[in-house]
Structures are given as C-alpha cells and as structure tokens.
Amino acid sequence: MTTTSNPLTEMTAEIGFDSSGEVRPNESFRETTLPGFKQALTARRSIRVFDGDPVPEAVMQDCLRDAILAPSSSNLQPYELYWVRDPEKRAAVAVACLGQPAAMTAGDLVVIVARGDLWDVNRHKLLDAMTKHGTKPLTDALDDYYNRLVPWLRKTDALGVRNLMRRVLLAYRGRTEPMVRGPVNRGDHRVWAHTQSSLAAQTLMLSLSAHGYESCPIGGYDSVRIRRALDLPRPAEVTMVISAGRGKPEGLYGRRLRLPDGDLIKEV
Numbered sequence: 001m002t003t004t005s006n007p008l009t010e011m012t013a014e015i016g017f018d019s020s021g022e023v024r025p026n027e028s029f030r031e032t033t034l035p036g037f038k039q040a041l042t043a044r045r046s047i048r049v050f051d052g053d054p055v056p057e058a059v060m061q062d063c064l065r066d067a068i069l070a071p072s073s074s075n076l077q078p079y080e081l082y083w084v085r086d087p088e089k090r091a092a093v094a095v096a097c098l099g100q101p102a103a104m105t106a107g108d109l110v111v112i113v114a115r116g117d118l119w120d121v122n123r124h125k126l127l128d129a130m131t132k133h134g135t136k137p138l139t140d141a142l143d144d145y146y147n148r149l150v151p152w153l154r155k156t157d158a159l160g161v162r163n164l165m166r167r168v169l170l171a172y173r174g175r176t177e178p179m180v181r182g183p184v185n186r187g188d189h190r191v192w193a194h195t196q197s198s199l200a201a202q203t204l205m206l207s208l209s210a211h212g213y214e215s216c217p218i219g220g221y222d223s224v225r226i227r228r229a230l231d232l233p234r235p236a237e238v239t240m241v242i243s244a245g246r247g248k249p250e251g252l253y254g255r256r257l258r259l260p261d262g263d264l265i266k267e268v
C-alpha cells in the first residue's frame, strides 16, 4: 500500500468541525421516533398493483432526498437514482420490467443505477466540498485517505494489472495484520457499487412508507432495454427498479413471511 500509516485509525474530526448542532439519536427517540419508524418499517410491503396515480411531486422529491442520506463506502455515493418522468421512457421501463404489474400500474418508477465508474469524479467533488474549493485544509488523515488510500483501492485498468497488484499486496500484508482483501477483481468493484445503491434503494422505500406511499423493489427486468430507454452510459449498471404509488388492496399478495429469527440472526 502506498500509505505508511493507517488513515482509518488516525481519522479525526474535520478541521473546525463543531458537532454540537448535529441531530444525533438519543434516549428520547424511543418515545418520540421509534413508534413512527416501526410503523413505516412494518407497513412497507412489496405491492404489485397500484392505482396508477403519481406520487405528489413534492413527496417524491423528499423521498429521493431521503434516499441519498443512505451511508456509502468512503462517502463516494457511486450511484444515480433515475426518477422516470417522461411518459415514453416510463412505458419503456415498465415493459422492460417484463411487464410486471408492479411496474405497469405504478404511479412512479425510480431506476436505481450503480455507478462504480464515478468513484473518482465523486472523490474530486467531495474533496472540493470538504476543502471549500481548496480554501480550507484537510486533516492529514483525510488527505491520506482520499488522496492516496481511496485511489489505490478503487483504480482499475482494462488488463486487471491493478487488481492483481492489490491481490498480491493485500494478501502479503494480510499475513501479519488485519487487512481488507479487496477489491481484487471486476466483480468486487461491481458488488461495491451495487452495495451502495442498494442502501439508497431501501432508504427510498422506507421514506415512501413514512410518507404514506407504497413501493415494490423490482429485480426482474431486462437491463439492456432499461439502459436503452434511459440512454445510460456503458459503465452504469441497473441495481433495481423501485415502483411507487398508492397500492390497491389486491396489490398485497400475501402475509409477510420471514424465515425464523434464528436462521438469519446469529449471536456469536
């Protein structure tokens, strides 16, 4: 690795940052916030038939802004949320969702797109914001993190040489100390981007629920046709489509079903 120290353990608050004005969870949340959160969480179900009316524009905008509050790796936010408003594009996306009723009857459709390729563009935007266009210094750890470690981890090349170098070096260093073990192949880079976009997708659905609207995550789609409908650039990858709106009673196909807690939650 190009860094001699570990910027993750040396990270401290940004220069001049005062956290006293930030909202943080506290004891009172259990009474004030938890009931509403639980309601929004449990009311979110995958709805397959909507009444077709669009979600009010202001609600949709608020939900989309909530969605991008989702956390992301290195805060690089490598995704885009395409709120499909053009009727022709909308129809094309719904058909590309294999004509599923959840898409065909939706009030709105949002295509969640992973943009792993934008890591460097977004890194520069973040640096510009953090340094107030270069007028404010970064801590050494942040400088090290964003200007050395992140590029070292995320850079790729067509022949896979950087991935190979990372694989060797991370494995070598990992023999004697805890070490991240990737990304070392194209799949790792793709998973990374889809992880971030999925968190935004889930946040969007929870926000829709909290606003009184329903949704369905759609993974059954023709990615080539969606790419064509939205004119997506080649490196963009569709993570899922979210349909949204007011669900019809018949749009709920069954009771919520989950595997037993013990199958999914492990206390170790």
Ligand SMILES: Cc1cc2nc3c(=O)[nH]c(=O)nc-3n(C[C@H](O)[C@H](O)[C@H](O)COP(=O)(O)O)c2cc1C
Pocket (backbone or CB within 6 Å): 044, 045, 046, 047, 048, 100, 102, 216, 217, 218, 219, 220, 221, 240, 256
């Ligand atoms: C990534 C993903 C893809 C999905 N794809 C579809 C889909 O193509 N069509 C559909 O009707 N439901 C789809 N679903 C919804 C799931 O079937 C649903 O979430 C699951 O049955 C649990 O039900 P619930 O969401 O009501 O709790 C998808 C869910 C996820 C997370």
